[in-house]
Amino acid sequence: xxxxxxxxRYKIIEKRQSVAxxxxxxxxxxxxxxxxQILGQGPKLLIQFQNNGVVDDSQLPKDRFSAERLKGVxxxxxxxxxxxxxSAVYLCASSLEYENTGELFFGEGSRLTVL
Amino acid sequence: AQxxxxxxxxxxxxxxxxxxxxxxxxxxGNPYLFWYxxxxxxxxxxxxxxxTGDNLVKGSYGFEAEFNKSQTSFHLKKxxxxxxxxxxxxxxxxxxxxxxxxxxxxxNQVVVIP
Numbered sequence: 504x505x506x507x508x509x510x511x512r513y514k515i516i517e518k519r520q521s522v523a524x525x526x527x528x529x530x531x532x533x534x535x536x537x538x539x540q541i542l543g544q545g546p547k548l549l550i551q552f553q554n555n556g557v558v559d560d561s562q563l564p565k566d567r568f569s570a571e572r573l574k575g576v577x578x579x580x581x582x583x584x585x586x587x588x589x590s591a592v593y594l595c596a597s598s599l600e601y602e603n604t605g606e607l608f609f610g611e612g613s614r615l616t617v618l
Numbered sequence: 619a620q621x622x623x624x625x626x627x628x629x630x631x632x633x634x635x636x637x638x639x640x641x642x643x644x645x646x647g648n649p650y651l652f653w654y655x656x657x658x659x660x661x662x663x664x665x666x667x668x669x670t671g672d673n674l675v676k677g678s679y680g681f682e683a684e685f686n687k688s689q690t691s692f693h694l695k696k697x698x699x700x701x702x703x704x705x706x707x708x709x710x711x712x713x714x715x716x717x718x719x720x721x722x723x724x725x726n727q728v729v730v731i732p
Contacts, residue, residue, distance in 0.1 A: 507661070536720075543724070544724050544725075545622075545708055545710075545722030545723050545724045545725050546662070546708070546722045547722070548719055548720065548721075551719070559719055594661060594662070596661075596662075604650055604667070604669045606652060606664040606667060607662075607664070607720065608664070609654075609661035609662040609663070610661050611659070611660055611661045612660075612661055
């Protein structure tokens with residue numbers, strides 16, 4: 504079974520530039536998550552989709568971050584304009600259903616460095 | 619809101635010795651508890667979970683964890699550590715009463731010394 508795919512793996516940009524990350528979840532997984540993992544901290548949920556609808560985006564900095572999952576499959580996370588504090592690993596995860604008891608399956612992450 | 623505390627930054631253990639990684643949690647309802655492991659430059663991998671039932675749960679790679687409701691803890695254990703267990707370990711919790719957000723602790727670096 505193919506895992507969660509993310510690209511690019513690494514990205515270096517200057518502050519005020521824009522960047523986009525792509526995620527393809529495991530086939531059949533209805534729920535998709537984007538997490539931000541800053542060095543030395545645990546992952547923090549940015550946004551959660553159920554199919555193509557947003558379930559939770561309360562921790563997404565909406566003035567600069569946006570995400571979409573138009574067809575309920577793959578997803579794109581965009582940052583525009585980037586700030587120095589956005590340097591982090593952006594993790595995409597998926598799960599089979601919108602329920603509390605299942606585990607999440609994570610991709611390898613996209614590491615962003617903002618200079 | 620749910621939260622997790624992992625009090626130690628790094629856990630050092632000699633190979634063959636027991637390994638314990640500590641986790642305490644806070645939720646408003648019944649907790650759903652998880653442990654994940656992260657190897658360098660890799661995504662998080664699921665180890666085990668507690669939803670209900672027996673307080674001692676067994677997971678991948680010989681790991682187990684004990685749910686203690688009175689102490690609001692969910693410590694991860696392994697009877698005999700391997701060098702290959704060296705990694706970053708994250709405890710996570712969901713509130714079982716409806717908030718589906720999974721909150722992670724800051725993680726513990728485990729170093730198994732040969």
